[in-house]
Amino acid sequence: MYSRKNQRDLTRTEKKRLVDAILELKRSGRYDDFVSLHRQYYVTDAESRPRPAHMTPSFFPWHRRYLLEFEKALRAVDPRVSIPYWDWTRDNTASSSLWADDFLGGNGRPGDRQVMTGPFAYRQGNWRIRAGVTDDPFLRRNFGRPSSPVTLPAAADVERALKDPVYDTEPWNSVSTTGFRNRIEGWGIRGGRGVANHNRVHRWIGGSMAGAASPDDPVFWLHHAFIDLLWTRWQKAHPRSRYLPARELPAGDPQRDRIFPLDRPMPPWDVAPSQLMDHSRLYRYV
Amino acid sequence: MNPTDGTKGEPAGAPRPARRAVLRTAFTAAVIAGTGGALAPVLLGTQGPAGADRERGAVGPERFSELYKGREIRGTVTTTVPAGAQPYAAAPPDDGKQPHAGAQPYAGEAGAAAAVTGTEVSVDGRPLHVMRRADGSYLSTVNHYESFPTLLETARAAVDELGPAQLSAASPHTI
Ligand SMILES: [Cu+2]
Numbered sequence: 001m002y003s004r005k006n007q008r009d010l011t012r013t014e015k016k017r018l019v020d021a022i023l024e025l026k027r028s029g030r031y032d033d034f035v036s037l038h039r040q041y042y043v044t045d046a047e048s049r050p051r052p053a054h055m056t057p058s059f060f061p062w063h064r065r066y067l068l069e070f071e072k073a074l075r076a077v078d079p080r081v082s083i084p085y086w087d088w089t090r091d092n093t094a095s096s097s098l099w100a101d102d103f104l105g106g107n108g109r110p111g112d113r114q115v116m117t118g119p120f121a122y123r124q125g126n127w128r129i130r131a132g133v134t135d136d137p138f139l140r141r142n143f144g145r146p147s148s149p150v151t152l153p154a155a156a157d158v159e160r161a162l163k164d165p166v167y168d169t170e171p172w173n174s175v176s177t178t179g180f181r182n183r184i185e186g187w188g189i190r191g192g193r194g195v196a197n198h199n200r201v202h203r204w205i206g207g208s209m210a211g212a213a214s215p216d217d218p219v220f221w222l223h224h225a226f227i228d229l230l231w232t233r234w235q236k237a238h239p240r241s242r243y244l245p246a247r248e249l250p251a252g253d254p255q256r257d258r259i260f261p262l263d264r265p266m267p268p269w270d271v272a273p274s275q276l277m278d279h280s281r282l283y284r285y286v
Numbered sequence: 287m288n289p290t291d292g293t294k295g296e297p298a299g300a301p302r303p304a305r306r307a308v309l310r311t312a313f314t315a316a317v318i319a320g321t322g323g324a325l326a327p328v329l330l331g332t333q334g335p336a337g338a339d340r341e342r343g344a345v346g347p348e349r350f351s352e353l354y355k356g357r358e359i360r361g362t363v364t365t366t367v368p369a370g371a372q373p374y375a376a377a378p379p380d381d382g383k384q385p386h387a388g389a390q391p392y393a394g395e396a397g398a399a400a401a402v403t404g405t406e407v408s409v410d411g412r413p414l415h416v417m418r419r420a421d422g423s424y425l426s427t428v429n430h431y432e433s434f435p436t437l438l439e440t441a442r443a444a445v446d447e448l449g450p451a452q453l454s455a456a457s458p459h460t461i
Pocket of ligand 1: 038053
């Protein structure tokens with residue numbers, strides 16, 4: 001049992017330990033395996049393949065497990081480390097301590113958007129992007145995307161999602177208009193709402209985080225820890241609500257073989273959403 | 287929870303084979319050759335049955351070639367596979383464990399989007415990998431968390447996000 005803290009509350013020493021553990025995973029090559037795994041499981045809802053990770057009810061449990069694997073790797077390097085969370089409704093500017101030189105470094109520079117500060121700056125020699133979307137070997141960020149400005153989600157956006165008592169709704173994909181899951185995952189709905197919450201944060205950071213290799217930016221983990229915390233908050237707010245779909249969909253439902261109801265094991269770990277509903281014996285949020 | 291060691295999936299970054307011409311369909315649309323410098327998406331008639339046009343909806347097959355913020359963007363659709371053309375024609379290309387490198391796409395259910403087969407989008411000659419959502423909109427490897435109604439908008443958004451960067455020539459395809 002360990003704690004996941006708000007990143008704004010970390011001490012200098014805690015930040016340094018986390019950064020050092022991440023750099024060690026990068027050095028050993030394991031970090032890039034995590035990046036590839038996320039990319040490999042990016043399956044869209046126009047495809048007929050199973051999609052455990054995105055545009056799908058199991059968005060929350062899949063990423064919970066993915067973070068647990070990453071955290072296990074970090075803690076094998078340094079058992080005092082855990083993944084902190086970034087509450088982007090609160091620390092919502094480029095001057096947040098999150099982006100300081102002693103933690104994740106700042107925005108990309110004008111022009112090539114290369115991150116020049118902090119431990120993940122290319123020039124520090126420890127953070128080479130190997131299989132990114134572009135040829136660039138450096139981490140890219142483009143806060144707020146000035147060419148077509150985007151803001152971070154507000155607390156009210158999160159509140160609206162948390163108020164929805166239904167976990168997810170058919171058609172169980174990126175066009176589900178109600179339900180907590182897609183309100184947080186945040187796919188834009190044509191003629192309805194715009195890009196929201198989880199997706200919007202990826203977009204606000206921009207550069208590496210906007211694309212297929214988003215975990216190349218270590219902020220990915222802090223962002224997703226907050227998403228994981230929001231799931232826990234939703235569960236507490238709606239104690240009688242349950243993960244949906246609870247059972248296999250009927251034969252003939254186009255989503256039947258593509259999504260993961262409560263008890264269907266998710267690749268690559270063969271762990272069902274039902275096994276990931278409660279994290280309280282492993283970690284807690286403080 | 288039940289921690290396991292199975293973090294690794296397939297070999298990291300295994301290149302996926304090209305996916306051209308993997309879908310056999312009677313509804314193959316006209317092959318669009320060349321790019322005439324059209325600045326807007328050009329709607330193209332298809333040779334398929336009446337439903338083929340309709341299901342593409344507002345997102346017609348397009349081709350374009352333009353200079354956008356100094357970058358040459360091109361898009362060509364060579365094949366259109368209507369949704370519903372091959373409902374479950376193939377078993378999921380999957381052993382139930384994980385999406386394969388090289389798994390073949392197959393058409394979705396009626397009403398969902400067609401597969402993006404034969405869709406080629408490029409920025410300065412480098413391929414931009416494009417996927418679709420269930421509503422027919424497009425995403426690219428550059429913009430993985432938002433989608434666009436047309437390929438042209440997808441390509442322009444990619445240029446905006448890329449800045450001066452070149453797409454990776456060896457980008458592992460996820461479809
Ligand atoms: Cu993800």
